[in-house]
Amino acid sequence: MACMYLQDGVALSLPVDSSGMDAQLLGPVEIRQLAEKLDVTPTKKLGQNFVHDPNTVRMIVAAAEVSDQDHVVEVGPGLGSLTLALLDTVADVTAVEIDSRLAGELPSTVQWRAPDHADKLRIILKDALQVSHADFEAAGAPSPTALVANLPYNVSVPVLLHLLEEFPSIKRVLVMVQAEVADRLAASPGSKIYGVPSVKAAFYGDVRRAGSIGKNVFWPAPKIESGLVRIDRFAPGTEPWPLDDATRSRVFPLIDAAFAQRRKTLRAALSGYYGGGAAAEEALVQAGISPSERGEKLGVADFVRLAGVTK
Template identity: 55%
Template sequence: MSGGGPELLSAAHIRDLAEGLGVRPTKQWGQNFVIDPNTIRRIVGLAELRGDEHVLEVGPGLGSLTLGLLDEAAKVTAVEIDPALAGQLPETVALMRPQRTEALRVVPEDALRVEPEALRWEDDGPEVLVANLPYNVAVPVVLQLLQVLPSLRKGLVMVQEEVADRLCAGPGSKIYGVPSVKAAWDTRMRKAGVVGKKVFWPEPRISSGLVRFDRVEPASQAVTRQEVFAVIDAAFAQRRKTLRAALAVFAGSGARAEQMLRTAGVDPQARGETLDVGAYTRIAEARRQLPEDTA
């Protein structure tokens, strides 16, 4: 083993486990397994676990990160969509961390469809999300879990580097978009590092990014997350249009859209990519004030 500390899965371990299961990483489930123990140690370190927390891992795969998390967390709930991998994970932990088998619970489900109650451990909801997320569903998974798990306080996720940049982008940036604004609703996100391609099997086409997030108070108490997200979706559906034009259908007409925007203190000629989440909450609040009979 390298880097000191308890043994983690090496490239040889990963390939042997996969061969034994007859598993080949699939694009369908966005599987890229981490084969470098030092990368696992880096991820766990950046997650800044206290030792008494309930950690949620999505897409544990063959267990590289799971072992590292079990060394630092009180307990780990792992959500795995692949039945073969979900079945193997407890066996890998029993072999490599026999003293920690009771600290792992595997939920063999799709993270986008799993019921929040299935992620609770007795009366304890997950407090931290740490995951190497499948590239094809990374943003929906993060936003879904933040919505359904109010217990989540912080997290560290590894995603495609472009996705990491989008999640952390600010207004006015070329890559600022729907994920950027929605993530800012109740979290503060920052890029915590880059992970090269060679630490994965199979090797992805581009590098990965590490995103650290901390939960903050929602941007507004006066409107719901759903109301604000509906405005965001409408504004970015026609990105090159002014907000007055982009929100015309959403508001009922161009005139209503302009009235709504002016009530919110937003320039109707502005474009969606220039607004922060606070502006979107004001637009959602203003929409509530629109009279039903306005033309």
Template identity: 55%
Template sequence: MEDNASAPSGPAATGLTGAANAAAANAVTDDGRPGHLLGAADIRRIAASAGVSPTKKFGQNFVIDPGTVRKIVREAGVEASTHVMEVGPGLGSLTLAILETGATMTAVEIDPPLAERLPDTVAEFMPEATDRLTVVLHDALTIQPADVPQFADGEPFRLVANLPYNVATPIVLTLLERFENLDSFLVMVQKEVADRLAAAPGSKIYGTPSVKLAWYGTAERAGVIGRNVFWPAPNVDSALVRFRRFAPGAGYDPAERRDVFALIDAAFGQRRKTLHAALKKMVPAAAFEAAGIDPTRRGETLTIDEFVRLAHAVRTVAEAPANNAGPVAGTTAEGTAMESTVA
């Protein structure tokens, strides 16, 4: 998440007095259990003891309001039977709220001091939950299933996270690509990013992230989060995005993803150009005709279904015996798909 090092971080910035924070942290949960969550004073004490200061490099802004993290967990539908991945757990505010439900979780943290400190925080505030937490020191952008054997059984899991805002979109698209059993997520991101992820075709903010996310499932906005619940307070607004992946067999063919994403990248790489102009090196006229798509349209008007249909048409035209158009768009001459960007 983008941070603002010059933002005020005292009670005036949080909107909560020390007493109010303590009361919120020690409030009972919806099912009557006592709370064990972090308030502003706890966050600053833990950060000081760990020698940690929020850094812009990792997009760190720590949530200091127990009510906010409980809202995130509630909106995510986390319960005792849920297996959760959290990316960027930071000092543990959201981690404790997830564990409070009885869920089992794996926290992926890139910052070594934070990864080392997190188990101690859980042991201090929620000792009964220590055996349900696994901490993995890794960059979420490069993580592979082999790095988190906790998810190797193929059982569905959920992503619940306050994502670093500077890499939020690449993280969700990378995880969806690499973990087929990631069946849903509820993430907090910059408000403008949330708007783009959930945007509909034809809107000004509909773009590459919107249509690529639609390949995997359905996304929607799930609320706005104020700036005063963070330390340090960011200079951007935040929002929640809820996503549910298509059920197995109900989505698109994973083998076609690279070809489809190559078309998406090209179409939005020259956003104001027509499809004919933006895709002229990839899509022959016969493919537009076969797909039933007007080449004078712009990429921002196409649904994910239309991009998939166009990719099918390109392949069909290229494979026709009388066609001399060359290899399929997004592939090499040998037919091996080229990797497209995820963001």
């Protein structure tokens, strides 16, 4: 079996092994039945758009390259479309859901559509921007090795960065976000859309676009296209810089300052951070960076070097 999807405008065929799938995935009829049962109307405030196409969720799981050795965290499981596909493949899924109605119904949906996998699901009722190790421990959930999710579009980047920071155990990310956000996350230095999300995501590993998703696989259909982003975290022992809190606390404020006023030179943009233009220029020169350069030309390695971090 193969799923067709678009990557950079080119149709690709992605093999999907469905031989072991015993979960009954949700289609448009089941999605609307569940929404009616719960009296749920998708809200823009919570960034809710429910996927109703089984082939799409199978493709997402395949693109994530997760296996029965992975402990997956899913943010915003909604009515359970992606959750069911993940449960067919991975060791277990910890779903983080902010909507109490959706969180309360998800175990019943799994029992209905994938009873053999019901014991592999854990649910944390919480805002994903606040979820922590302690929440996982309280839920009896193992540390996640992968993040696979259709992220709420209104907070997709903050949620992504929070989870990468909070859970160093996450080695792989495959998330669906707005197409323009996907482009921004995967952008290279020098491009017009390269910015703070691009640099901060690249701090953790290799970031790339992993596909495009049309509007019609969602209910309700959003007004924008969606894209898949994959992040492979630097493997232990191969990190080009420490991925710890100390390094992040030194590098990320520099990134924020450099992009706060995009048209300014780094000497001017960082003058507030360093307490003056002369001090900013001295720091830039010592790091081998031209003070007349602009932030969008620097890669994450440049910011790490400017922060004075060594491996």
